[in-house]
Amino acid sequence: MTDQELxxxxxxxxxDAFEQLVLDNQNRVYSLALRLSGDREEAADLAQEAFLxxxxxxxxxxxxxxxxxxxxxxxxxxxxxxxxxQRRRQETAPSVSLDDEESxxxxxxxxxxxxxxxxxxxxxxxxxARGLEQLPEHQRRPLILRELSGMSYQEIAQALDLxxxxxxxxxxxxxxxxxxxxxxxxxxxxPPSSNLTKKENRR
Amino acid sequence: MECxxxxxxxxxxxxxxxxxxxxxxxxxxxxxxxxxxxxxxxxKQLQTDFAQLAEEEAPPGFAQGVxxxxxxxxxxxxxxxxxxxxxxxxxxxxxxxxxxxxxxGLLDGPETPGSGAVxxxxxxxxxxISAYALPPENTEESRGEIAQRDALSPAGSASDSTAGPAxxxxxxxxxxxxxxxxxxxxxxxxxxxxxxAGAAELLSDETTVSHSAQDGRDTYAPLTRExxxxxxxxxxxxxxxxxxxxxxxxxxxxxxxxxxx
Numbered sequence: 001m002t003d004q005e006l007x008x009x010x011x012x013x014x015x016d017a018f019e020q021l022v023l024d025n026q027n028r029v030y031s032l033a034l035r036l037s038g039d040r041e042e043a044a045d046l047a048q049e050a051f052l053x054x055x056x057x058x059x060x061x062x063x064x065x066x067x068x069x070x071x072x073x074x075x076x077x078x079x080x081x082x083x084x085x086q087r088r089r090q091e092t093a094p095s096v097s098l099d100d101e102e103s104x105x106x107x108x109x110x111x112x113x114x115x116x117x118x119x120x121x122x123x124x125x126x127x128x129a130r131g132l133e134q135l136p137e138h139q140r141r142p143l144i145l146r147e148l149s150g151m152s153y154q155e156i157a158q159a160l161d162l163x164x165x166x167x168x169x170x171x172x173x174x175x176x177x178x179x180x181x182x183x184x185x186x187x188x189x190x191p192p193s194s195n196l197t198k199k200e201n202r203r
Numbered sequence: 204m205e206c207x208x209x210x211x212x213x214x215x216x217x218x219x220x221x222x223x224x225x226x227x228x229x230x231x232x233x234x235x236x237x238x239x240x241x242x243x244x245x246x247k248q249l250q251t252d253f254a255q256l257a258e259e260e261a262p263p264g265f266a267q268g269v270x271x272x273x274x275x276x277x278x279x280x281x282x283x284x285x286x287x288x289x290x291x292x293x294x295x296x297x298x299x300x301x302x303x304x305x306x307x308g309l310l311d312g313p314e315t316p317g318s319g320a321v322x323x324x325x326x327x328x329x330x331x332i333s334a335y336a337l338p339p340e341n342t343e344e345s346r347g348e349i350a351q352r353d354a355l356s357p358a359g360s361a362s363d364s365t366a367g368p369a370x371x372x373x374x375x376x377x378x379x380x381x382x383x384x385x386x387x388x389x390x391x392x393x394x395x396x397x398x399x400a401g402a403a404e405l406l407s408d409e410t411t412v413s414h415s416a417q418d419g420r421d422t423y424a425p426l427t428r429e430x431x432x433x434x435x436x437x438x439x440x441x442x443x444x445x446x447x448x449x450x451x452x453x454x455x456x457x458x459x460x461x462x463x464x
Contacts, residue, residue: 026265052276056404128255175246
């Protein structure tokens, strides 16, 4: 059955059709929530919330985009709200700012050590996923919003409450870090020339 | 251009965020800096690779959990507005007339045990009879709906110890008073001209509806402050007139009044 047909049935109240849509999209939605929240439990909650929201808003879904794109956007918005709430909590409880690039704050990444299994993907796709896990959150979040959610710099600045220049530089930094991680990981790019590695140390 | 600045420009170029002048400047630098050219290629490749990014697997039983949640909060459409209800109410009215005629016929003839009871129920308002005539529960229907129906049914009210003085529908005549008399008064009431689309889905199982036959209003209570805010937002989005009134009542307890029934 096509997505369109599933959506049509789900709109008419067919729960089995909606369940199929959940099954088809759950990994992408969960992965996005995990990459933005950095926490497996939160990610599962956010992903569930996204599908519940999709179910409730189905009557107003006009099919102007695919269901996958739509639910992805709902997920992004829920994650942004979650990050906002988290920022407010951190503001009220005085602590080291997690967004301070110079604080040397290390990624807690409870999901890094997890012996979870990566879904079937190309070696490059898996390497990239591993690389993203190692990025500090202040770099990973803007990059994910850019590359996976397709947001503009302006939208990202608004979502993460940063100024435009910071967004731009963090995304650039994130890409550079990712490249470095992947070079060290091996076989990601064509073998780097020696002067590139030297240059890397300078940066 | 310095290589440091070049990185940001390369990144911005990938996102289509460079002006023509910046692009020219960047290209001049790339033409003379092999390191940055290599970096440009790698960053480009990195971006392309996002298309094949490996996904994490959702936790086991995830979809099941979502569906359970959906069934739990299955939208509560006000009972009186459901087409099935209206159709059944009509059917029940017919049945009531038939029973009435049958009962009257029996009275004309020799007395039979039980006929008095049949007649008595036909004397009651057609609401109570329509409640009797409702079909067996759909297993998927939420507890809230069952509660509403119980409240409607005289048998339910009689056996329900929590039913207050207003719980006797026979005394109220035909009006559909299902408000729990013991419920505390809400401190905040939102009055809307019509139920905004999507608002019914926000109501929880705890919220019950009472319909006033006099002015055609539907009153939904109790509601949380969050639900009220959300419904007000929906009403505003949909151009439905909504107004708030604060009154003496239980803190945090809200109610929704829908004018057009």
